[in-house]
Each structure stands twice: as C-alpha cells, then as structure tokens.
Amino acid sequence: MENLLKIIAEGLVEDPSAVSVETDEADEDGVIVYHLHVAPDDMGRVIGKQGKIAKAVRTVMRAAAGKMNRKIMVEID
Numbered sequence: 001m002e003n004l005l006k007i008i009a010e011g012l013v014e015d016p017s018a019v020s021v022e023t024d025e026a027d028e029d030g031v032i033v034y035h036l037h038v039a040p041d042d043m044g045r046v047i048g049k050q051g052k053i054a055k056a057v058r059t060v061m062r063a064a065a066g067k068m069n070r071k072i073m074v075e076i077d
Contacts, residue, residue, distance in 0.1 A: 004064055005034055005074065008057055013042035031071045034061070038076075046076055 002021045010016035018039035026032050038046050047054045058074045065072040 001032075001061070001065060001068070001070070001072065002034065005036060005057070005061060008060065009036055009038060009046060012045050012053065013038050014045070015039045015042055018042070029071065031073055032065075033073045033075060036074060036076045043076075 020037045022035040024033040
C-alpha cells in the first residue's frame with residue numbers, strides 16, 4: 001500500500017525525490033494512517049483544484065485497501 005501511494009504521488013509532482021510516505025500503526029478501529037510528504041512547491045499539484053486530485057488519490061487507495069480487507073486513511077502533510 002505504501003508503494004502504491006508513493007508511485008501515484010511521484011507521477012503527480014515535479015520533484016519525485018522529495019516524496020515520502022510514513023505509516024502509523026493501526027488504531028483501535030484497525031485504521032492505518034498513511035502520511036504523504038511532498039515538496040512545498042508540489043503541494044498544489046497533489047491537492048488539486050478544490051481537492052479533486054487528493055480525493056481521487058484517497059479513493060484509489062481505499063479501493064486497493066478494500067481488496068486486502070484493510071481500512072486506511074491518507075493524509076497529505
């Protein structure tokens with residue numbers, strides 16, 4: 001899952017070397033939180049107009065997690 005998020009983000013940004021993903025342990029509800037970090041200049045590219053790209057990234061990640069019977073959240077830091 002972490003690799004999928006990193007690959008998606010690297011395709012969106014101008015500086016792929018600045019992309020990193022941190023993973024939190026599952027909480028009491030079993031939700032795993034992924035923190036996506038990008039360069040400050042690329043933040044707008046990852047979020048998109050009115051958050052449409054960020055929403056699409058979260059949707060793809062949730063769909064992939066659903067196939068693996070996991071619950072996840074994606075936060076863009």
